[in-house]
Amino acid sequence: MFRCIPELANNAAGAQERGNLSDAQAFYLALHPARLVITGEPGAGKTLLAIHLLLALLSDRTRHRSDPVPVRFSLASWSPGLSLKAWLAEQVADRFATEGISRRRAVALVERRRILPVLDGLDEMDADDTPLARSRAYQVLEELNSYQDTGGSAPAVLTCRTDLYERLARRQVRVRDAARVRIEAVSAIEAVTYLTDRTAAPQRWQPVLRRLAGSEPAHLAAVLNTPWRLNLAATVYEQRDAELAYQRDPADLLAFTSAEEAGEHLLGLYLPAASALHPTAPDRYSVEAVRRWLGVLAQGLPKARTDLYLHELWQLMPRRVRIAELLLVLLWAALLRGWGQLAKPEASEVWTIYTVVLIVPFGLRAWTRRVVPRAAQIGRLGTLVGLRLIGRRIVGAGASGFLIGFLAAAALTLVSGVIDLVTLSLDVGKQLFLLVSCTLVFTGLSLPAGIIFGILSALTGPITREPTSTTPSDSGRLVWAEKWRRLTYGRSIGTIVEPRADPHHAIRHDLVVGFGLIPLMLLPGGLVLTQVVQISLDSWTLTFGDVAVFLVLGLLVGLYFLTGAGRRYLVFLLCARGQLPWRLGRFLRWAYGAGLLRVSGSAYQFRHRELQEWLGAHDPRNPDSTATAPASPGATS
Known part of the structure; x- marks a missing residue:
């Protein structure tokens, strides 16, 4: 579910007050000009909504051949100093070079607005301490506002975390002539429904469900307010031992006094839980090795990067x-x-x-x-x-x-x-x-x-x-x-x-x-x-x-x-001995099967940016750096 957030001025016409995943295409097509900004909290599903809209536009049987083709671009790869049009043309030419799209043809497609850019990850472009005036996000918004066609502002879709976009908007920097929607947080009732349907033993979750259904769920609701965090909690507390007894009690979540502590606790336990729940090879790698190898990859990525291309991994140790x-x-x-x-x-x-x-x-x-x-x-x-x-x-x-x-x-x-x-x-x-x-x-x-x-x-x-x-x-x-x-x-x-x-x-x-x-x-x-x-x-x-x-x-x-x-x-694998496994590709496939990584085209990505940041912030060489433990952990069978 998402809700339209009108700005003080320069809003696109035709926006409905509310919408959901199923009617995202109708919501977008009603906009004039066709400019949409999708905001939400980390893990709320911004990229999912953008991809769903992209697929819906492509599969529309009423689509005319003159309609622009939606293409998703990761803003993390945007180069400062390039105009938006030049960057889009460069991306199109690079992606479709083997399909006959030359640089000249790509420039023509962008100039004629035959490409509908779906710009994903405005919040992933800069480090948190980057001043707004020098941020790449600010430059992209300025470029996007000058991206015009014969009818005015050209169609575009943008995704960004709510806090960054609102921070920019308070400085009167935002996408003009656009409709902004905010993906609403998962309500306590929706969280209760999800956990009840997801788990095999709902009675184990009763203390948590009662707290969520209460009048003041407080920080617990703040922890479980996104699809990512709900999946995180369900994965952690579904892990079983060799005798099929549950290793952890969901009631442990009630012992934390802040959402930050509870989130740290869940992230720290996610690797062992996801590894144990691997569908085909849960015991192939030790938890310590998995954590160390993923930590090396997370720490080697620049702060604004999320993609792990195998042929670019050598840049983790270029010299x-x-x-x-x-x-x-x-x-x-x-x-x-x-x-x-x-x-x-x-x-x-x-x-x-x-x-x-x-x-x-x-x-x-x-x-x-x-x-x-x-x-x-x-x-x-x-x-x-x-x-x-x-x-x-x-x-x-x-x-x-x-x-x-x-x-x-x-x-x-x-x-x-x-x-x-x-x-x-x-x-x-x-x-x-x-x-x-x-x-x-x-x-x-x-x-x-x-x-x-x-x-x-x-x-x-x-x-x-x-x-x-x-x-x-x-x-x-x-x-x-x-x-x-x-x-x-x-x-x-x-x-x-x-x-x-x-x-x-x-x-x-x-x-x-x-x-x-x-x-x-x-x-x-x-x-x-x-x-x-x-x-x-x-x-x-x-x-x-x-x-x-x-x-x-x-x-x-x-x-x-x-x-x-x-x-x-192959040279990189030799140089990375002791830090990464020799059969790195096999390990990455395993991590994808365990739900620790996801695939985005020809790149691996961490399952969520929050997981990448957590791994990057914890020294992979220190196995004792574990998650925050609750006051009195327990386990149920």
Whole structure:
């Protein structure tokens, strides 16, 4: 249930006094302009209401193709200094890059207001002690008020905690021309109903239920006034021991004298209770290990961040991971140099030069901050857009291969000519023959290499931060009809979103591409490298051993240079030994099954921001830092 809270001025017309989840779409569509601000207490269900509205708008059968497509954006990723339009375009281009949405197309979609931004988490943008004038939340509200269309203020949806929004509103900073609703707290009667229906033994809760149903429930009602806190309490007091006896008595809640103490108590017991209630593997990890590992993740997140992307976890210890990658580069270079020396000892100087030349870009790559995972896009073979893309890549890469081969031949001819000129033995005919011969050799190798590279690069693509599983991935340029989308991309909204609601998607596919498809690109590259080295040694003959050596070297180059995200994740796991489990992905899946984490698109998040803050505030290395205990704990069977 939510209630409309009129502001002193600049309210959207058509707002009803009250509403609930089932009629959220009707409430929103009646607004003019279509601007809605959803506020509520932590755990009240602000994001849930926004997602429900988003899905209702998408599934509306009366929806016109000219209506804007609602897309959920996490404001925690907003970059200061960017205008709202520029940030939205950047987000759309990043999310839908693999579906054919270019940066230019994304800008056009935003400029034409074909995107309905559902901006989630205004309160998650800044630390609590950030002055309002320097806060990102203030900048977003200013940008949102200048976000206009031809009819005035452009449609938008925003979620924010009540206390922050009211604090801003008292300074006359709010979303203008909008309807603001506040999700009402769970009443004592609703809490009684929930706990009675949720638990298998309602009689255990009678002391709590009587207090809630009384005339003055006081702090107990304040503790159990949101869906999150109710679920927290029910989970904690439903834990049983090996003999199926309940381990805790709900009456313990009556011993606390403040809502803060009771909340701390529940959060401290949530991890062991949720772990014990895991549906398939309750005993896989000890409570101490779970608390320590989740604490490391919570403390490593910046205060305004909630998303745990596997390919970005290395930023928890960036310096250590980069140094480890540089050491890996040196090890790789030593192996490359040693392999070449053993295979062709007469080319010692040449190997030294090529090793040094390769170390520089590899070392720079090891120090880069942004590493984008890649995925195979084999489905493009059966789509019109995919075939057009493959054709363009073949032409472009083939032309590039020919040009590279010709330039390499010209450069080699020029160097040879300069040497002959210095030694006074210049022979124009010889240089012309060298140019033609090198061009034929180099282009004969680099042209097919470029074509293969073009095909394989078209069948792989970057994976960016995906929308959540409830965010529309309209691959038909976001607004085309479903039939054309199926013909063009071979997919629909329902078939493209579900496989991507997996946080392990990015790392898994990056490793598959790196160790599977991409090395194939380097096999032709190895042939080119073979011929370059042979010519450097004034040798035009190739043996089977030479080709084998350089094919292996091509594979080594590909496996390192083209597996950035997956390789960095593995290096991070090595660097995090002792702080996080080696099989981190398995643990995160387990924590999701236990209800400690949730999945938002391709990221994990803590089940609730309050849980993340609690874990971050407690030292994960101190197992004795436990929840506040009631005065006289008890247990019932």
